[in-house]
Amino acid sequence: MDTLLGGISNHNLGPQLMRALQRNPLQQHDLAMAFSSEQNCKRWQGKIIPDATDTPECNLAMLRSSEFGATAAAPYLYKDHLCIILSGVIENIEQISERITQPEYSKYEKQLEHQIACLIDWHWQQHHDLLRAIQLVCKTLVGYYSLSVFSTEKPDAIYCTTVGRALFVAHGAGTSVFSSDPNLLQERAALITQLHNGDVAELTENKIYLFDTNGTIAHRDPTPAHHAGQLPHFMAREIHAQASNAADFIHHAQENRLENWLNTPELFSHIDNTLLIASGSSHHAAQTARFWLESIARLPSQVELASEFRYQDRTITPNTLVVVISQSGETVDTVASLQHAKQRGAQVTLAISNQANSALMRQADLQFQLRAGEEFGATSTKTFTAQLVCLFLLAHTLARARQIDLPSPLEAELCKLPSAIAATLALTPKLKEWGLYLSKKPNLLVTARQSYYPIAQEGALKLKEVAYLHAEACPSGELKHGTLALVGNNLPVIACLPWDLLADQLLANLHDVRNKHGEIFVLSDIALPQIAGFNAIRMPAKLPHLNPILYVVALQLLAYYTAIHRGNTIDTPRNISKTVTTE
Template sequence: MPIASADLSSPSLYTAERGWLLQAINDQAALCANLIEHAKANTLAPWLQEPERFADIQAVLLIASGSSFHAAQAARFWIESLAGLPAQVELASEFCQQHLLSRPHTLVIIIAESGEAADTLAALKYAQQLDYPLTIAIGHHADSTLMQQTQLQLMLDVGQQHGRIATKTFCAQLLGLFLVTQTLAQSQNQAIPSDIDAELAALPDAITQVLNLAPQLKQWAQCLQQQTAIFITARQSYTPIASEGALKFKAIAHCFAEACSCGELKHGIANLAKQKIALIACLPWDSLAEKTLADLRQFHHHHCAIFVLSDAPLSKINGLNTIQMPHKLKHLNPLLYAIALQELAYHTANDSFAQSIKKATSTDVA
């Protein structure tokens, strides 16, 4: 069955929404450059330059929903590897239903887009009832209820927003969480990698390089149109990015998409491989890359369409559709893959919409 198209009851409204969405995706290089500049000038949040505030912190609890939840999951890897602190991620909608013990010396970070969602505000209230010593809100609206009710705030100005699909807000949250991780690392007397500043400086240009992959991603989108389902796979810190990518395919392209850790492909999904499905892999070239390739090869014999995003030149490997990503960033690389998946979902939906309009017009003429 083909990928479902959007509701065409108001084509002009849908077309406007698509234009806003593409603009938001394309804004992300400039957005990150602006946030990084404000962080360097200490005008983003003064407490980012005050690591002593967090000297007593022994653990981090991140609470969020939707795309923000995926950002929190990705940040967990940074917090544990760079700051040396154990991190836990909870869904805001489920957090209040748990019977938790108060945990002293735990920092609570709540990430949200609007800052007005009832489940997010309820989660904050519950955390405060448990007497967690310090709460931080990360969001995009300075006057939101969430921002007003936490002790510290990180306001990420992403400019004018249209629609409800998170693109540049997700990117901003990831970058904001990385900046918070740096502060936490300093508070724990962890050595900050010497190349962090250079990596931050290189991020906007790397994002631009990803955006320039649009012609190749459009070719993939035409193939994805023909599939009954899309599975996105990755490992470690890229697994939440795969989940966010699947969410984007559902929200933008209105098609069935799921994320799966690469090591879990053999459990269930392999049984679907004889059907018309696509497998998209986030494959940064690291110590796990060869293992990931071996997991992908099991699908070669099932006529499964395999699409691989990688910073390594893999075009000569038979059975793989490959796009080479920009030079790998040591820590911020997941942002690049998130944006590539946003673009891919957008172009998949764009082609589907155009085909639906053409079909509808042909029917009217007949």
């Protein structure tokens, strides 16, 4: 995930920013900085290192560190004076472009930062107030993003704002600073303030001014530095990081900064089927992706468990794309399955992993790195959703390889995903109530249909891993084939009920459960009528293809809070290993 940092000071700020970044565990990342020096805006690139002797001297600067390289991290400089950093995604970029009407502003420059800078500069010329210009532009932006701005023509202030993403400000000793990571501000101040959605912060050497979405002064309660932005467990932090991770990943995908093969679909022009191999949570991601590969790329797809596939005596045709998936890239049965696939004739293999130098990535022909950041919790959360985003992009590339016209809303749907994840995370209070009730039950059943059934399997797995509950998944259409015999007062049924072509059938299945005195807990994107025995949570508006991701985030939260209420150890659950190195 990209990290933002910046500030203004009455003394040299550069070394302070470097020291702050050393608190970042991702010190191998490239960074780029824009700073004001002698009424000019300059840029500097480098690495986060303990002794950055070449760090420029400046009293105003903002920077970004990124796993995608210094070019991706670089602030955007407009007309040699206005500098911005945008982190995240904008959903209404076409409408933004249409607002650029003056001949001196190029609406044909595709870079998003350019178009936003154009609008800021135009409003600044109209109102002669940079703060107001930023506020007006922010009112037109729809998305999940953070934005920081400064101009050498107004060298006494630096501005930042956020929608969805976490952003923090702090002041102390003649210095005002902001960052997306509160840990980076602890050296500067004892108190840290988190911006609310739509707030714009004006940072000066002497004070920080906060303005709400109406442009009026806002008063936000600060938090002790060591508590700011903190969640009690790694699992909770990683669940809540998923919206920001998705925003960064999608933004860099739009800028063509991911793997080169994504932009060379001709590599796959001969592919006529896919074989996905994985274990555990990665297997559930593969099962979900099968529906995308078949509906978007129209490719027959098969999913195999790595532990079983490695012993199969089968031939793989040269036109088969073999995709192997593992969070760590060291899962022994998945690595062995890749080797077995090659021995059985696979000529095009793709590895998807969070670790670039893992055994799986080294041995595959093509690689796709998740770039989800280190996952410290033993259970897969943010890496699971990152796998789904990667597999969705793979389906795009394979569709282009087959010269299939992609539905126009696909790009817009990707842009909406981070905000939709954030809206799902906002359901925490209700999911916490469910967790309290379900924590007292010995058994659970999770049910869904089609692409949501692997999500139900993943939700059941999370309930097993951290809540230590006997949880099973069952396709809704199979409930009548024996499973209903188990339904009763001690078997709550959790259902994923998106309102689609199969919703009526699934709802009928749930009425069968209710008739057997089963308790039902429904996640649905429509408002369900109040029916005895039904408990419902309204999910965000349905995304046509990526909607399963929202349901798995909700089930992750449910498993987390169920485990909390049972008093379990969250980040190191019993008998769970982050990397499975033995069969």
